Amino acid sequence: MVPPLARTSAEAHLFMDLHPCECGAAGFARGSSVVALDDGDLASRYAGACAGCGREREFLFRLPAQVTAPAADGRFGFSGDRDGPSELLDPGEWLWVADAYAGQAPADPAGVPADQRPRARAVLQRAAAALDEALKFVPAEADEVPAAAVTSERGRAAVAGQPGRLRRSRLVALRDAYTELADRFG
Known part of the structure; x- marks a missing residue:
């Protein structure tokens, strides 16, 4: 299965915050790494233990073709017509x-x-x-x-x-x- 696209790290972190562990705790110490997918694309992998129950949590998000620095104004995606709608949130x-x-x-x-x-x-x-x-x-x-x-x-x-x-x-x-x-x- 192809992981969903996270256009920015802010969007990825927001998605993780909105999807708590089975125990209900949202927080976990998120270690991150960039991994290669089977198709050659790159993805961000966030993993760590749940702050509530200790269960291991992992999220994998496809990276955009062109990665940019986070926007200072709080944007979750790119400005203008550079990207389409989120694949993570409706x-x-x-x-x-x-x-x-x-x-x-x-x-x-x-x-x-x-x-x-x-x-x-x-x-x-x-x-x-x-x-x-x-x-x-x-x-x-x-x-x-x-x-x-x-x-x-x-x-x-x-x-x-x-x-x-x-x-x-x-x-x-x-x-x-x-x-x-x-x-x-x-």
Whole structure:
């Protein structure tokens, strides 16, 4: 079986964080290495013992053809049209991730101490980056993500009961709002 593509290490780590061990613990000391696949492609291998039960965990992700340094602005994939949608997370999961990050930041920078502003800015940048990832699932000729693209339980829960949550215009507006708020923490 061909391992899924992890476009960046940030995307790989996020995927691992979202997929806990059978015991429920998400954390494990992740040793990483680059390995050759049978087809000659390269992959990142992350392995280590579960922090909760000690069970060995392993994740294998195909590496992109062109590896770049991690983006300073919190992107999970590449910017622009350089890549397509994630193979690791569906668009609903990206919405869940955006909600989780945005929920860690105050809604108003007024009164936030200077030493806490960089963290608030960073989580809002991550929230905006997650919405950029959800937008990559919107076909060029469409106005929203196809419902069939949401395949995970977490993703379905993130959009359940919220018609229009996967519309391009709504994703863009929310992304822009998070970006603007992040800038206010700068």
